[in-house]
Amino acid sequence: MTPGILRGLPASLPRGWALAAGLAVPVVGLAVLAPSSAVYGAVFLAAAAYAVRTSRRRGPLAAGRMARAVLLLVTGVGVFLPALVGLLGLSSQTLARLVSPEVPVARGDLLLTTLVSAGLVLGARHWPARLGEPAFVALALASAIGLKLAYVFLVRVEPVSDFAAMWALTSSLAEHGLGARSSFTTFYAWAHFERVLPYLLPLRLAFGPRPASYLVANVVLGALGSLLVYRMTRPWFGAGAARVALVVSLAAVETVLASAIPTHDVPGTFYALLSIALFLAVWRLHSEGRYRAALLAGAGFGLTVLVLDLQRTTGAVMLLSSALLGLAMALVERREPGAPGSVRRRRLAAALSLVLIPWAVFWTANRALRGAALRMPSALLSSAGGLGLAAGTDSWSDGSYTYCLDNYTIPYNALAVNWSSLTLAKLATDTHLHPGARVPSYLRKSGTLFDLGSQTYFYLSGAELRGLGPVSGPRADRVQAISRWFSALFLGALAVAFYRLWTLPELPLPSLLPLLYLALLSAILIFLGEVQSRYLFPIWYLGSIYVGALLGGPARGEVR
Amino acid sequence: MSDFFPRKDKGDGLYRSAELRVVLAAAVAAGALLLALLAVAGERTDLLLLDFREWRPVTAGLGEPARSEAEEYFDGLQGGVPDRRPFRLNLQLGAAEGTSGFMAAERELPAAEGARYCFRVLAATSAPVPAGALGIAVSVNDAVAWSTPLAGPVRGYAVAVSDIRPRRGKVKVRLELRSSNRQPLPLSPAPAVRFEYATFRRCAG
Numbered sequence: 107m108t109p110g111i112l113r114g115l116p117a118s119l120p121r122g123w124a125l126a127a128g129l130a131v132p133v134v135g136l137a138v139l140a141p142s143s144a145v146y147g148a149v150f151l152a153a154a155a156y157a158v159r160t161s162r163r164r165g166p167l168a169a170g171r172m173a174r175a176v177l178l179l180v181t182g183v184g185v186f187l188p189a190l191v192g193l194l195g196l197s198s199q200t201l202a203r204l205v206s207p208e209v210p211v212a213r214g215d216l217l218l219t220t221l222v223s224a225g226l227v228l229g230a231r232h233w234p235a236r237l238g239e240p241a242f243v244a245l246a247l248a249s250a251i252g253l254k255l256a257y258v259f260l261v262r263v264e265p266v267s268d269f270a271a272m273w274a275l276t277s278s279l280a281e282h283g284l285g286a287r288s289s290f291t292t293f294y295a296w297a298h299f300e301r302v303l304p305y306l307l308p309l310r311l312a313f314g315p316r317p318a319s320y321l322v323a324n325v326v327l328g329a330l331g332s333l334l335v336y337r338m339t340r341p342w343f344g345a346g347a348a349r350v351a352l353v354v355s356l357a358a359v360e361t362v363l364a365s366a367i368p369t370h371d372v373p374g375t376f377y378a379l380l381s382i383a384l385f386l387a388v389w390r391l392h393s394e395g396r397y398r399a400a401l402l403a404g405a406g407f408g409l410t411v412l413v414l415d416l417q418r419t420t421g422a423v424m425l426l427s428s429a430l431l432g433l434a435m436a437l438v439e440r441r442e443p444g445a446p447g448s449v450r451r452r453r454l455a456a457a458l459s460l461v462l463i464p465w466a467v468f469w470t471a472n473r474a475l476r477g478a479a480l481r482m483p484s485a486l487l488s489s490a491g492g493l494g495l496a497a498g499t500d501s502w503s504d505g506s507y508t509y510c511l512d513n514y515t516i517p518y519n520a521l522a523v524n525w526s527s528l529t530l531a532k533l534a535t536d537t538h539l540h541p542g543a544r545v546p547s548y549l550r551k552s553g554t555l556f557d558l559g560s561q562t563y564f565y566l567s568g569a570e571l572r573g574l575g576p577v578s579g580p581r582a583d584r585v586q587a588i589s590r591w592f593s594a595l596f597l598g599a600l601a602v603a604f605y606r607l608w609t610l611p612e613l614p615l616p617s618l619l620p621l622l623y624l625a626l627l628s629a630i631l632i633f634l635g636e637v638q639s640r641y642l643f644p645i646w647y648l649g650s651i652y653v654g655a656l657l658g659g660p661a662r663g664e665v666r
Numbered sequence: 667m668s669d670f671f672p673r674k675d676k677g678d679g680l681y682r683s684a685e686l687r688v689v690l691a692a693a694v695a696a697g698a699l700l701l702a703l704l705a706v707a708g709e710r711t712d713l714l715l716l717d718f719r720e721w722r723p724v725t726a727g728l729g730e731p732a733r734s735e736a737e738e739y740f741d742g743l744q745g746g747v748p749d750r751r752p753f754r755l756n757l758q759l760g761a762a763e764g765t766s767g768f769m770a771a772e773r774e775l776p777a778a779e780g781a782r783y784c785f786r787v788l789a790a791t792s793a794p795v796p797a798g799a800l801g802i803a804v805s806v807n808d809a810v811a812w813s814t815p816l817a818g819p820v821r822g823y824a825v826a827v828s829d830i831r832p833r834r835g836k837v838k839v840r841l842e843l844r845s846s847n848r849q850p851l852p853l854s855p856a857p858a859v860r861f862e863y864a865t866f867r868r869c870a871g
Contacts, residue, residue: 133702136702136703136706139706139709139710140702140705140706140708140709140710141709142705142708142709143701143702143703143705143706143709146698146699146701146702146705147698147702149694149695149698150695150698150699150702153691153692153694153695153698154691154692154695156687156691157687157688157691157692157695160684160687160688160691161684161688163684165684167684167685167688168685171680171683171685171686172685172688172689174680174685175680175683175685175686175688175689175690176689178680178686179686179689179690179693500753513790516821517790517791517821517822518788518790518821518822519822520820520822521788521822521823521824522824523788523824528788528863530713531713531714531715531863531865532715532753532863533704534704534705534707534708534713534714535708535713535714535715535717535752535753536753537701537704537705537708538705538708538709538714539717539752541701541705608680608681609680609681610680
């Protein structure tokens, strides 16, 4: 018996109509509850309807392409668009200075930078095959290490800022033992302690209090990072690409300058690269059907990420990006000829070794370290994290270090309030009052974060060229101009390379991990954090992989 | 040019695929839904922060020219970035106020009769203030509910007033900055005090 209210309607409605009604009813409900949600609701309806319509009309969707689309979308928001914003800002600033007589930027310097960069790329790309790859790698590494050692011994740089505090703390720990941490009460004391544990302290204990203890290690570790870049790039994009990536990462102006101070930039990037290399090893072992070895390597990956987290506090970003990629890989897993186990079992094994085991090992080891009072107490971490979140989410700010310091760190560092709850209230209020404010905020903060080369002045502060005086004034301006122009060239190549990733018919999924890590790091900073371009230091290594792929891959018709 | 950048296979890339369109549309839909839910949470709960654009300076007792001047001075203090205005209220003693200066802003907040309310706000000084030279106070319904002298190098304060009972469906809240008569303020200009993250909610429990 048909109820009276439905009499006259067809027995079955088209599924499209039913779906539209199902989507529309909750949205209308939301709009009634809060009129300001109506615009968002309309956008939701239109986008969801388009997604459903497209997925129904174009036949079955390929899991591999779907996974790649998700990954590239993340990298687009995190790297591509911000890099374009940064590139536009950098190019216009550097070029504008050329016509201003007050700023000492010489056309000759920029031309020389362009020519040297082009020469290095062309030299790497066209390295004669008869000389062999090992010869090129050895030559590049030896030259870079030699030149960087010459730089750090010719240009004396006193440790400044955080780095001075870290080196002083290292000396104190080396002389008085780890017991000194019982007096730590502030976020920065604990943060410095965590940073020196996996790098500066072992160096200080092994080589003593001389600056050479960290100077030589910084140079060598930077070069090893470039070697890892080479090793990763080669199977994905070919030997030419790997050579270009090696050279670009070694020659980037800021990787040269960062060699000279006890920074956490170089070791932090090295541990990030090591983590990526281990993740790739896990995937390789899994692909070969060596599941137990893959699980063990997965545990090693989790531990390395913990070291990265101590050194540069980006362990969670690495875990998130690797999990995203690991799940994508598990999704597209197929039966390999000769490999044991069903597809479902292989997918489960991939999820275990690529995602679950690393997370479990990281979480357990992290908890153990905290239990042994070798990590910052949870309460301090949560209050500092909450304050950082509040500082990084003002839609009207540029997210710069100065803004966060003046508006939050200095006045509120010692204040015990629930910052997370206040931040949520601020975000809700801002969305309510200024619905579009997050878009200009995203663009503004992208410009600040991708203002690459702007940290050059920091690496030069307190620097002295032995026998010739301080590297300041016009001398420092000149280095800064060269660095910024190099950055503009680098970002331009990276943006084109990224465009190419979207248009390639096929792409090895693992090759997206460096970009994904960089994108998540950048997106988290832009949406939720303070944006110092120094936080993007890994871009000189990770970005070089894709710059190398663009500029150094084999020419058409050439065999890899 | 390398085969990483060929021209002939332009149409084969991911960028024209149905998968990418579906993912892009789904991402937009998810973002819009998140913002819609945030807007609903904001409007239907007392989660929102107080909008300081609705606050006005206290000018009672001043004649017309002085009142206009005080209001103009107050508006000038709120900064040039319009988006900040809802979130922040700046108070700063002007040169005319001297060592016994006083500046305040207030607002009548709508409230349900019979309920108990809690008011919270953060205050930060623009520079360290000599101990005892400057003080801030919060008055509720014309009675001082909380006050403290700004003490030395401490720059940030959390102010909480609880158990506020509305009168005739309203609560009048006043934020006040005053200099001490005992200790003249040696700084010129006087440090500004910024009030922000202000909430007015029913007390829990």
